[in-house]
Amino acid sequence: MADRLGVGLVGSGFMANFHVRSWTSVRHGDIMGIANPDVQSAEAMAKTVRQLKVGEPQVYADVREMVMDPKIDALWICTPNYTRVEIMEQIAEVIKDGKGTLKGIAVEKPLARTVGEAKRMLEIVEELGILHGYLENQVFAPSVVRGKHIIWARGAKVTGRPYLARCAEEHGGPHEPWFWSGKQQGGGVLNDMMCHSVEAARFLLSDPEQPKDALRPVSVNAEIATLKWSRPEYIELLKEMTHGKIDYGKTPAEDFARANINFQDEKGNLLVAEVTTSWSFVGPGLRLSFELMGPEYYMQSNSLEPDLNVFLSRNVKGEEGEDLVEKQFAEQGLMPVLPNEELVYGYIDEDKYMVDCFLEGKMPKETLHDGLLVVQMLMSAYKSSEEGKKLAFDTDSLDDFVPKVAQGTYTAQDPVKSAHK
Numbered sequence: 001m002a003d004r005l006g007v008g009l010v011g012s013g014f015m016a017n018f019h020v021r022s023w024t025s026v027r028h029g030d031i032m033g034i035a036n037p038d039v040q041s042a043e044a045m046a047k048t049v050r051q052l053k054v055g056e057p058q059v060y061a062d063v064r065e066m067v068m069d070p071k072i073d074a075l076w077i078c079t080p081n082y083t084r085v086e087i088m089e090q091i092a093e094v095i096k097d098g099k100g101t102l103k104g105i106a107v108e109k110p111l112a113r114t115v116g117e118a119k120r121m122l123e124i125v126e127e128l129g130i131l132h133g134y135l136e137n138q139v140f141a142p143s144v145v146r147g148k149h150i151i152w153a154r155g156a157k158v159t160g161r162p163y164l165a166r167c168a169e170e171h172g173g174p175h176e177p178w179f180w181s182g183k184q185q186g187g188g189v190l191n192d193m194m195c196h197s198v199e200a201a202r203f204l205l206s207d208p209e210q211p212k213d214a215l216r217p218v219s220v221n222a223e224i225a226t227l228k229w230s231r232p233e234y235i236e237l238l239k240e241m242t243h244g245k246i247d248y249g250k251t252p253a254e255d256f257a258r259a260n261i262n263f264q265d266e267k268g269n270l271l272v273a274e275v276t277t278s279w280s281f282v283g284p285g286l287r288l289s290f291e292l293m294g295p296e297y298y299m300q301s302n303s304l305e306p307d308l309n310v311f312l313s314r315n316v317k318g319e320e321g322e323d324l325v326e327k328q329f330a331e332q333g334l335m336p337v338l339p340n341e342e343l344v345y346g347y348i349d350e351d352k353y354m355v356d357c358f359l360e361g362k363m364p365k366e367t368l369h370d371g372l373l374v375v376q377m378l379m380s381a382y383k384s385s386e387e388g389k390k391l392a393f394d395t396d397s398l399d400d401f402v403p404k405v406a407q408g409t410y411t412a413q414d415p416v417k418s419a420h421k
């Protein structure tokens, strides 16, 4: 077995930089390449990689050249959702032509914009016969992992399995225009952030001693709405923030989504995942919350309740920044601070784990199969919301489904008018 994994990052934006900072805790891998047609951005990230001493990356304008480099053993795909399938096909082209080899490919969330695209992603890695990992950081977040362990080892063991998971992810809106575009991103906040919450809930509810597929989604009941960003003043603000690229007066996406996903376990027990997400939450910054409940116990975690708070008086007038917490909204008053976001959000343990799996030739526990199931749950949630009713989880009906938000035909609905009588 080789003792180090040479990793190539595809993309050099917000998420790739999070992986770079996490890499200071990754012991068996180095960042040896960065691919991005925007070479300047890749060069800037390469500089950070060298400063942090987490690799000696070469920059490539084309991902195909990076795959041909024998120093690269695995890829982390961290590009916008609308580039996924094309990039995967370019990677496959090189490997099929015998011009490069890879041990594994890890792909950021969500796996794709539609079930059709997600299936294509999975088909490609399976044809190549290489290892694959789905980068859902929240199932590696220490509070989630530790909380689940204690609940199952103590509470569930003595009094029975948990039955309700509540997970939420909320902030004030994404950092790049493409996230706000239903077509480019695949939807609004449901697609962008509920992918985390459904997988975290499934993870918490899953019996660690059973195979993963022992827990099956059976029905989905969801609702979406545009609560904040369809207001006239926020339509204008969003236009300004995105340099005129996004107009929610014409093609809005949802900034609020909630879903109840019912699961059944191997014994037929009913379990509920209650998930909610929004881009309309204005608080100190990004808030992740997790709860797991059973007959005689519960656990809870809220990322905005860290062990560090700072207070800055009204006389402290500083620049806007994200130095206290991701998607920070204020620089004054009593503020929660996450001293190590890479750890709290799960990126460090995720990266360490994926590197070790690929080095050991082992299929990770979080794969593109999980990524596909997540996309199926999300599409089912969009469908439920469009039809205004609870739906049986029927994967056959989802292959060609494209949410109205992604088609550009969604209108920010008045919940009273659209309610079924």
Ligand SMILES: NC(=O)c1ccc[n+]([C@@H]2O[C@H](COP(=O)([O-])OP(=O)(O)OC[C@H]3O[C@@H](n4cnc5c(N)ncnc54)[C@H](O)[C@@H]3O)[C@@H](O)[C@H]2O)c1
Residues within 6 Å of the ligand: 010, 011, 012, 013, 014, 015, 016, 035, 036, 037, 038, 041, 063, 078, 079, 080, 081, 083, 087, 108, 109, 110, 135, 136, 137, 176, 192
């Ligand atoms: N796990 C998480 O918590 C989390 C958080 C944020 C984003 N993400 C996901 O990561 C992905 C990237 O998001 P982001 O926030 O970094 O977006 P971003 O827009 O900040 O960065 C995207 C990067 O990809 C590059 N890029 C675009 N097209 C490319 C191509 N064809 N080849 C190579 N590079 C290309 C861009 O130049 C940019 O550097 C998205 O799928 C997003 O959903 C995950």
